[in-house]
Amino acid sequence: MSHEAGILLGLFVIFVAAQLGAEIAQRLKLPGVVGEIAAGCVVGPSVLGWVQISEPLGVLAEIGAVLLLFSVGLETRLDDLKKVGRIATLVGVCGVALPFALGAAWAKASGFDTPNALFVAATFVATSAGITARVLQELGVLTRLESRIIMGAAVIDDILAMLLLGLVTGLQGGGGIDPVHLLLVLAQAVGFIVLIAVGGTQLMRHSSELLEAPVNPLSPLTLSLALCLGLAAAAAYLGLAAIIGAFLAGMAVAETRQRHVLERQLRPIAALLVPFFFVVTGANVRLSELASLEALTTLLVVTVLAVVSKLVGCGAGAWSLGARPALLVGVGMVPRGEVGIIIASLGKEAGVFTDTMYAVIVAMSLLTSVMAPPMLRVLLRERPS
Amino acid sequence: MSHEAGILLGLFVIFVAAQLGAEIAQRLKLPGVVGEIAAGCVVGPSVLGWVQISEPLGVLAEIGAVLLLFSVGLETRLDDLKKVGRIATLVGVCGVALPFALGAAWAKASGFDTPNALFVAATFVATSAGITARVLQELGVLTRLESRIIMGAAVIDDILAMLLLGLVTGLQGGGGIDPVHLLLVLAQAVGFIVLIAVGGTQLMRHSSELLEAPVNPLSPLTLSLALCLGLAAAAAYLGLAAIIGAFLAGMAVAETRQRHVLERQLRPIAALLVPFFFVVTGANVRLSELASLEALTTLLVVTVLAVVSKLVGCGAGAWSLGARPALLVGVGMVPRGEVGIIIASLGKEAGVFTDTMYAVIVAMSLLTSVMAPPMLRVLLRERPS
Numbered sequence: 001m002s003h004e005a006g007i008l009l010g011l012f013v014i015f016v017a018a019q020l021g022a023e024i025a026q027r028l029k030l031p032g033v034v035g036e037i038a039a040g041c042v043v044g045p046s047v048l049g050w051v052q053i054s055e056p057l058g059v060l061a062e063i064g065a066v067l068l069l070f071s072v073g074l075e076t077r078l079d080d081l082k083k084v085g086r087i088a089t090l091v092g093v094c095g096v097a098l099p100f101a102l103g104a105a106w107a108k109a110s111g112f113d114t115p116n117a118l119f120v121a122a123t124f125v126a127t128s129a130g131i132t133a134r135v136l137q138e139l140g141v142l143t144r145l146e147s148r149i150i151m152g153a154a155v156i157d158d159i160l161a162m163l164l165l166g167l168v169t170g171l172q173g174g175g176g177i178d179p180v181h182l183l184l185v186l187a188q189a190v191g192f193i194v195l196i197a198v199g200g201t202q203l204m205r206h207s208s209e210l211l212e213a214p215v216n217p218l219s220p221l222t223l224s225l226a227l228c229l230g231l232a233a234a235a236a237y238l239g240l241a242a243i244i245g246a247f248l249a250g251m252a253v254a255e256t257r258q259r260h261v262l263e264r265q266l267r268p269i270a271a272l273l274v275p276f277f278f279v280v281t282g283a284n285v286r287l288s289e290l291a292s293l294e295a296l297t298t299l300l301v302v303t304v305l306a307v308v309s310k311l312v313g314c315g316a317g318a319w320s321l322g323a324r325p326a327l328l329v330g331v332g333m334v335p336r337g338e339v340g341i342i343i344a345s346l347g348k349e350a351g352v353f354t355d356t357m358y359a360v361i362v363a364m365s366l367l368t369s370v371m372a373p374p375m376l377r378v379l380l381r382e383r384p385s
Numbered sequence: 386m387s388h389e390a391g392i393l394l395g396l397f398v399i400f401v402a403a404q405l406g407a408e409i410a411q412r413l414k415l416p417g418v419v420g421e422i423a424a425g426c427v428v429g430p431s432v433l434g435w436v437q438i439s440e441p442l443g444v445l446a447e448i449g450a451v452l453l454l455f456s457v458g459l460e461t462r463l464d465d466l467k468k469v470g471r472i473a474t475l476v477g478v479c480g481v482a483l484p485f486a487l488g489a490a491w492a493k494a495s496g497f498d499t500p501n502a503l504f505v506a507a508t509f510v511a512t513s514a515g516i517t518a519r520v521l522q523e524l525g526v527l528t529r530l531e532s533r534i535i536m537g538a539a540v541i542d543d544i545l546a547m548l549l550l551g552l553v554t555g556l557q558g559g560g561g562i563d564p565v566h567l568l569l570v571l572a573q574a575v576g577f578i579v580l581i582a583v584g585g586t587q588l589m590r591h592s593s594e595l596l597e598a599p600v601n602p603l604s605p606l607t608l609s610l611a612l613c614l615g616l617a618a619a620a621a622y623l624g625l626a627a628i629i630g631a632f633l634a635g636m637a638v639a640e641t642r643q644r645h646v647l648e649r650q651l652r653p654i655a656a657l658l659v660p661f662f663f664v665v666t667g668a669n670v671r672l673s674e675l676a677s678l679e680a681l682t683t684l685l686v687v688t689v690l691a692v693v694s695k696l697v698g699c700g701a702g703a704w705s706l707g708a709r710p711a712l713l714v715g716v717g718m719v720p721r722g723e724v725g726i727i728i729a730s731l732g733k734e735a736g737v738f739t740d741t742m743y744a745v746i747v748a749m750s751l752l753t754s755v756m757a758p759p760m761l762r763v764l765l766r767e768r769p770s
Contacts, residue, residue: 004621008447008627011618015611019611056440062389223404225400268650271607
């Protein structure tokens with residue numbers, strides 16, 4: 001089979017697997033995204049081996065995640081987010097501090113030295129906004145108070161995670177930490193986010209005409225897509241997650257008159273590309289590395305720690321809302337998704353993790369991602385707003 | 386800059402360059418696609434060097450081409466194509482025979498030995514349906530008699546080009562030609578096309594319900610996209626161009642009740658992905674290899690031969706329609722596009738072409754692709770149907 005045919009066949013398999021997985025999940029009353037991740041695990045190297053992770057697939061998955069968060073941003077209003085600013089910050093900070101502390105303590109107790117233990121702890125921290133955002137979108141509750149807190153906290157979470165990663169990789173290299181450099185990184189990231197979130201939305205609010213070029217009916221769409229790709233690249237350039245840039249781009253465009261048209265036009269694009277993100281996430285897991293009692297025990301401990309620390313940390317941050325909303329916010333922040341996998345890959349490259357430890361972290365990221373959506377769904381279904 | 390940021394920045398640059406190129410072209414009364422290809426040439430390695438051709442970009446370009454031909458297929462009815470079957474076959478056959486003969490004669494006269502001369506001739510043959518299809522789509526004339534002949538002839542052309550390529554690579558390897566194998570390849574390809582074009586459309590005509598799943602409003606779209614990816618992979622597996630499979634998938638889906646909804650949903654997807662195809666096509670050209678009088682002379686001769694042979698061959702095939710429609714069909718078949726580039730790459734890998742000869746063939750493919758759209762536009766504008 002030619003290389004071209006192989007790649008196209010891979011795309012076909014991933015796309016169909018995602019549809020089947022989502023369909024099966026929905027019949028089992030689970031969110032579709034759980035089925036898509038599970039489908040990725042099945043067609044990936046661990047089980048059927050029909051799909052190998054390659055660079056083109058990674059890029060497609062990235063584009064899928066970027067477009068997903070862009071569409072979530074499109075359903076988010078800055079004013080709504082501002083109202084929850086204080087509480088979202090609290091959720092973000094507590095939700096980073098507790099998992100990092102518990103992760104470091106566990107890693108230290110398991111025999112890692114301090115720099116490596118901090119690296120392990122960093123993989124406990126980062127929340128993947130993508131998974132939760134998709135579930136909230138599927139259930140149509142993105143405008144709820146808790147949803148807005150989750151999205152706001154995810155932005156704070158990402159800034160802190162990026163700083164922590166800078167910190168632990170600095171320690172890892174043995175070069176120590178340069179506080180000036182870290183402050184600069186922080187200032188850049190916060191500056192970027194504030195500039196886009198406040199300045200960008202203000203600008204967009206007064207320039208709906210900008211999106212309406214006279215010649216081409218697709219122009220508002222293409223301009224928005226260009227903005228989305230540009231801000232995603234800018235975020236990645238500053239060391240933030242690309243999806244944070246895409247989310248901000250969506251929020252800026254949400255202030256224009258064309259938001260509803262754009263939401264409708266974005267739906268088919270997302271239907272084609274977003275499944276690649278979830279299937280590739282699932283395909284990353286290596287089950288064979290987990291086939292020992294020791295590895296499974298580690299996985300269990302790590303997963304429980306990751307879930308409990310995030311749940312308690314974020315829940316504490318949102319406690320002023322009452323127990324139930326706090327629980328909802330906590331659960332919403334549980335999925336580590338692709339962010340955990342990316343940090344684990346860095347750790348593997350740096351020689352901090354063995355293959356087994358890498359597989360454990362990836363499996364933990366996957367488990368937290370698969371676990372949270374059904375819980376979210378139950379919590380949201382039981383008490384509709 | 387991180388690898389991730391670099392890739393996203395590349396996507397951003399390509400997407401914006403395509404929009405700017407299309408806009409400028411349209412102000413110059415040229416088809417948008419010419420501007421997109423030129424933009425690719427400008428941001429590519431030859432001029433600014435902002436975009437390097439990488440495997441992920443190649444895959445995105447391929448997906449773009451596949452979706453473009455799928456959307457063209459969606460605007461094509463089998464019954465319309467059947468009516469022009471005889472004449473399209475004639476156009477396809479003459480349009481392959483004459484360029485191949487002239488190309489072989491020129492290559493032989495330029496000092497290539499017979500197997501290599503035939504390989505060079507093969508790069509003269511293949512038509513890229515994508516370029517012309519896009520222009521016809523932009524002008525809204527896909528249902529015209531000449532457009533249908535061009536699309537039908539492009540399918541025939543692709544079968545013959547595939548056979549020729551099998552022939553010349555067989556000769557190249559020195560292994561001689563196995564007529565049984567070639568016949569088998571022919572039978573497979575023709576069988577696939579007839580099966581999908583006739584069987585698939587018949588099936589679809591009676592199963593619009595199939596596309597309307599009860600749970601998900603996107604299901605007709607996702608089912609169609611799955612069919613598109615699947616048939617593109619199958620075509621590539623059989624040695625045909627993937628875009629032929631996508632075109633057939635579009636034709637099959639065109640027989641369902643949902644065709645108009647799907648056309649609308651496909652437009653934003655195409656707006657995002659199709660530009661990658663044209664920009665990457667343009668970025669493939671290496672101007673520095675052409676910076677000698679000899680190379681430029683060769684380019685001029687090769688381009689004139691390629692244009693004249695295709696124009697005369699296809700025009701002769703469509704002569705029964707009268708001079709003007711025959712000219713239109715001939716011009717529509719002129720662009721070599723990515724097909725010429727793919728064959729040239731094979732020739733370079735096989736050691737048949739020097740770097741300069743490779744650059745000449747790529748530049749010829751590009752020139753024919755940039756030349757035909759404005760001519761098509763003038764011919765179609767002057768005598769509206």
